[in-house]
Amino acid sequence: MWQQVELALSQSAHRVLVKLASFLPGLVALLLAVIVLTAIGAGLAALLRRTLTAAKFDERLARNASATISDWSPAHSPTALIARFVFWTCVLIGCFIGISAFDSAYPGDAQISTYIIPFLTHSIGAVALLIAGTLIARFLERSVLIGAVNAKLQYARFLSLGIKWLVLVLTAAMVLDHLQIGGAVVELAFGILFGGIVLTLALAVGLGSRDIVSRSLERSASPLDHIPGDPDYKAHTPTETLRHF
Amino acid sequence: MASTQTNVDLSSAPATSAASSLLISLVPLPQEAFEATLSNLALAFPSETVFVATPDATPQHSSGSPLRLISYIQATASATPWVLTAADYLNTYRLAKENHASSCVLLGPEAQSLHPEAIRALAKSALQCDLTLAHYDLGPHEGLVNSAILYPVTRALFSTRPRFPLAIDIGLSIRMAERLATIAQRFTASGQNDAFLWPVSEAASANCSIAEVEIGSRTFLQPAAPDLNALLAQITASLFADVDAKAAFWQRARGTQPPQIITQTAPVAEAPPDIASMLEAFRLAYTNLHEIWSLVLPPNSLLGLKKLSLMQPETFRMPDNLWTRIVYDFILAYRLRTINRGHLLGALTPLYLAWVASHLNLVSNGTAPEKHIQDLAIAFETDKPYLVSRWRWPDRFNP
Numbered sequence: 001m002w003q004q005v006e007l008a009l010s011q012s013a014h015r016v017l018v019k020l021a022s023f024l025p026g027l028v029a030l031l032l033a034v035i036v037l038t039a040i041g042a043g044l045a046a047l048l049r050r051t052l053t054a055a056k057f058d059e060r061l062a063r064n065a066s067a068t069i070s071d072w073s074p075a076h077s078p079t080a081l082i083a084r085f086v087f088w089t090c091v092l093i094g095c096f097i098g099i100s101a102f103d104s105a106y107p108g109d110a111q112i113s114t115y116i117i118p119f120l121t122h123s124i125g126a127v128a129l130l131i132a133g134t135l136i137a138r139f140l141e142r143s144v145l146i147g148a149v150n151a152k153l154q155y156a157r158f159l160s161l162g163i164k165w166l167v168l169v170l171t172a173a174m175v176l177d178h179l180q181i182g183g184a185v186v187e188l189a190f191g192i193l194f195g196g197i198v199l200t201l202a203l204a205v206g207l208g209s210r211d212i213v214s215r216s217l218e219r220s221a222s223p224l225d226h227i228p229g230d231p232d233y234k235a236h237t238p239t240e241t242l243r244h245f
Numbered sequence: 246m247a248s249t250q251t252n253v254d255l256s257s258a259p260a261t262s263a264a265s266s267l268l269i270s271l272v273p274l275p276q277e278a279f280e281a282t283l284s285n286l287a288l289a290f291p292s293e294t295v296f297v298a299t300p301d302a303t304p305q306h307s308s309g310s311p312l313r314l315i316s317y318i319q320a321t322a323s324a325t326p327w328v329l330t331a332a333d334y335l336n337t338y339r340l341a342k343e344n345h346a347s348s349c350v351l352l353g354p355e356a357q358s359l360h361p362e363a364i365r366a367l368a369k370s371a372l373q374c375d376l377t378l379a380h381y382d383l384g385p386h387e388g389l390v391n392s393a394i395l396y397p398v399t400r401a402l403f404s405t406r407p408r409f410p411l412a413i414d415i416g417l418s419i420r421m422a423e424r425l426a427t428i429a430q431r432f433t434a435s436g437q438n439d440a441f442l443w444p445v446s447e448a449a450s451a452n453c454s455i456a457e458v459e460i461g462s463r464t465f466l467q468p469a470a471p472d473l474n475a476l477l478a479q480i481t482a483s484l485f486a487d488v489d490a491k492a493a494f495w496q497r498a499r500g501t502q503p504p505q506i507i508t509q510t511a512p513v514a515e516a517p518p519d520i521a522s523m524l525e526a527f528r529l530a531y532t533n534l535h536e537i538w539s540l541v542l543p544p545n546s547l548l549g550l551k552k553l554s555l556m557q558p559e560t561f562r563m564p565d566n567l568w569t570r571i572v573y574d575f576i577l578a579y580r581l582r583t584i585n586r587g588h589l590l591g592a593l594t595p596l597y598l599a600w601v602a603s604h605l606n607l608v609s610n611g612t613a614p615e616k617h618i619q620d621l622a623i624a625f626e627t628d629k630p631y632l633v634s635r636w637r638w639p640d641r642f643n644p
Contacts, residue, residue, distance in 0.1 A: 077582070142588045143587070146534065146537070149533045150594050152525065157532075157533050242601070243388065244476070244477070244601075245328075245391075
């Protein structure tokens with residue numbers, strides 16, 4: 001019996017080692033492809049950055065477009081964004097080449113790339129969705145917050161947070177759907193959450209806007225329209241004497 | 246109408262005829278205003294021949310009139326007719342060149358309210374200086390954006406004196422007009438006909454002579470839809486972009502302007518404006534925008550704002566050095582793109598309103614408005630090394 005156990009162990013160890021030996025060249029090929037393409041990407045990005053800086057690309061773009069891509073990524077100039085895009089495209093191509101090389105180097109019948117490449121592309125798509133969603137959520141949150149504060153809305157913070165979470169929930173649902181995780185549960189949860197946030201915002205804005213509507217009606221009404229005895233009535237102090245420009 | 250030289254001594258300049266080869270460029274005016282302007286021009290130049298460029302339909306003038314009317318076609322109606330735009334500068338230079346004018350005068354909207362003597366003084370100065378700007382007599386509650394930001398920033402950074410850097414009545418030598426037209430063409434070529442130009446910084450960086458002429462009071466066209474947030478963002482964005490573009494010049498520019506003689510005008514019998522709404526806007530912003538401000542402003546400024554938010558309306562006073570730091574830090578953040586530029590300029594509005602409230606409080610307590618504005622300009626000049634230092638080494642301090 002021990003002989004059989006020994007035989008089984010040695011055979012399985014042999015199989016694993018053989019598989020590992022056939023697996024290693026593919027892995028090395030994958031790593032090499034990624035490293036080489038990353039180096040090429042870094043070189044291309046540096047070259048592009050220098051060329052665009054010399055051509056004053058950022059200044060030209062700022063002059064020619066009122067709303068530039070820098071509005072979406074304020075901390076980076078358009079040149080930096082383009083260079084970064086080229087770099088990451090090269091890295092991505094390196095990944096694909098590496099996986100393909102890994103697949104062809106793998107002696108087994110299983111076509112790994114048939115499963116891995118679609119999964120990777122889905123993952124990359126999901127990550128891109130997540131980044132874009134987060135950026136848009138932050139941008140909209142600040143836009144709404146500043147706009148609402150300048151419009152003197154008391155619930156500015158609440159409104160901006162509502163908008164932020166609407167976009168984040170939408171993004172999360174899209175990411176999960178893209179990765180085909182969760183199925184119908186995600187759709188249902190998303191519907192409930194999204195509807196809940198919209199309803200909350202609608203109620204909050206509706207209730208909170210009473211003052212604005214009152215003020216608006218007060219402004220549009222002529223001074224003779226107010227009831228003299230009305231304790232809530234405040235005489236409109238003229239600020240028209242101020243000229244900012 | 247006294248003319249003030251700002252960076253050259255022209256006392257020895259040859260006396261020239263005020264209207265030799267002079268082109269006066271008008272912006273679109275209503276018919277009545279146009280006719281009144283022509284009458285004023287005829288009074289200003291009774292014996293000299295002057296070219297008057299106008300986009301309006303030109304009436305028939307008698308052959309004896311000294312005014313030679315030239316009509317030009319304005320490509321599109323300006324979205325900001327209350328200020329001179331890139332298209333105005335470009336049209337003026339083109340017409341001046343076609344008519345071999347040696348100097349030009351641009352008169353802004355409501356030009357009919359200008360006194361003939363003022364127009365003549367502008368024209369005379371335009372013959373002697375590259376750039377002549379109008380100096381207006383404004384009330385204590387007028388031109389507040391200019392007093393708070395445009396004037397002190399321009400004076401401190403470019404070491405120039407004109408009180409109204411975005412004046413709408415301007416005299417230009419043909420050299421200066423050409424320079425401004427070159428800049429304007431960059432904007433108009435990309436369809437931005439309504440872009441603002443900053444003649445003072447252009448003149449300073451080109452070492453051109455700058456003068457200022459007392460115009461007195463005039464009426465100003467106000468923006469049709471006075472949305473303070475949008476207009477303030479538009480003007481400050483243009484100014485900050487200009488500051489960014491001319492960084493190489495203003496970092497070298499040294500020197501402070503001599504103190505101006507402030508003529509104490511009689512107190513204007515105007516009702517003190519309501520500052521409660523401005524303070525309310527500031528306090529609301531303090532509770533909500535603190536996170537955004539903390540990305541732009543250093544802790545000292547944030548502490549100053551905290552103290553401000555706790556002040557009573559009667560004692561509300563923003564120190565000049567705090568406002569100076571705020572403006573400088575916003576210029577830096579605009580340059581570094583610390584946050585989205587639209588957001589940045591939107592976050593400036595409540596702070597500007599706080600400055601206005603503080604200024605109005607001071608004025609209502611008896612301080613001469615012009616004295617406060619000159620003190621503020623001096624504070625900007627004094628603190629310029631901070632801006633230069635952080636411009637060169639932005640990572641030295643990261644709020």
